Amino acid sequence: DAMVIQNPRYQVTQFGKPVTLSCSQTLNHNVMYWYQQKSSQAPKLLFHYYDKDFNNEADTPDNFQSRRPNTSFCFLDIRSPGLGDAAMYLCATSRTGSGLFFGSGTQLSVL
Amino acid sequence: AQKITQTQPGMFVQEKEAVTLDCTYDTSDQSYGLFWYKQPSSGEMIFLIYQGSYDEQNATEGRYSLNFQKARKSANLVISASQLGDSAMYFCAMREELRSNTGKLIFGQGTTLQVKP
Numbered sequence: 636d637a638m639v640i641q642n643p644r645y646q647v648t649q650f651g652k653p654v655t656l657s658c659s660q661t662l663n664h665n666v667m668y669w670y671q672q673k674s675s676q677a678p679k680l681l682f683h684y685y686d687k688d689f690n691n692e693a694d695t696p697d698n699f700q701s702r703r704p705n706t707s708f709c710f711l712d713i714r715s716p717g718l719g720d721a722a723m724y725l726c727a728t729s730r731t732g733s734g735l736f737f738g739s740g741t742q743l744s745v746l
Numbered sequence: 747a748q749k750i751t752q753t754q755p756g757m758f759v760q761e762k763e764a765v766t767l768d769c770t771y772d773t774s775d776q777s778y779g780l781f782w783y784k785q786p787s788s789g790e791m792i793f794l795i796y797q798g799s800y801d802e803q804n805a806t807e808g809r810y811s812l813n814f815q816k817a818r819k820s821a822n823l824v825i826s827a828s829q830l831g832d833s834a835m836y837f838c839a840m841r842e843e844l845r846s847n848t849g850k851l852i853f854g855q856g857t858t859l860q861v862k863p
Contacts, residue, residue, distance in 0.1 A: 668851075675835075676855070677837060677853040677854060677855050677856055678791070678837075680850055680852075683850065727791075734793060734796055734841070734851075735793075735841075737783075737790065737792075738790075739788075740789045740790060740791075
């Protein structure tokens with residue numbers, strides 16, 4: 636089945652130690668998104684790619700970076716995680732005019 | 747200004763009864779889409795139902811229906827015959843500029859629904 640896959644499901648990192656979260660899709664959608672969701676809050680958009688064009692939200696911290704080497708894969712890099720970065724990170728895809736298809740998320744813990 | 751408002755932080759419903767989750771939105775776009783997602787405790791975001799701004803009929807998907815009142819800018823979700831598995835967080839979301847290349851999805855704050863046996 637076509638889907639959006641996020642790995643790993645749970646990620647533990649240390650304060651200040653770089654971490655990378657990955658997302659892959661078999662839907663061949665041209666748009667990929669990264670959302671951050673803290674406990675009991677709404678998902679917050681960090682950035683998105685339209686094909687290879689990167690679009691950063693104005694309030695996304697510089698600590699967060701992203702890469703999209705090809706249509707299928709997208710990575711979220713957190714350069715120096717702080718305790719406040721502990722959250723669920725959701726990857727989503729869409730094509731022009733459609734809704735968003737979400738992966739299962741990666742729950743990030745920072746020790 | 748908040749664009750999606752869900753005024754019910756938490757709701758209870760008896761099993762097999764119907765429940766309505768409220769959502770109001772604000773946009774100046776003529777072309778937009780409204781979505782409802784379910785998020786169980788496991789965390790995945792499950793798409794439930796979609797309503798386009800130009801759709802004249804209310805969307806329905808099985809036990810889910812969307813009560814779309816365009817003039818009031820409301821898009822309430824109605825779940826009929828509630829089941830225990832419906833207990834989850836429910837998010838209303840809007841995508842503006844539906845025909846654009848990106849069209850970001852903006853979420854409301856969510857409503858936690860608990861179904862009582």
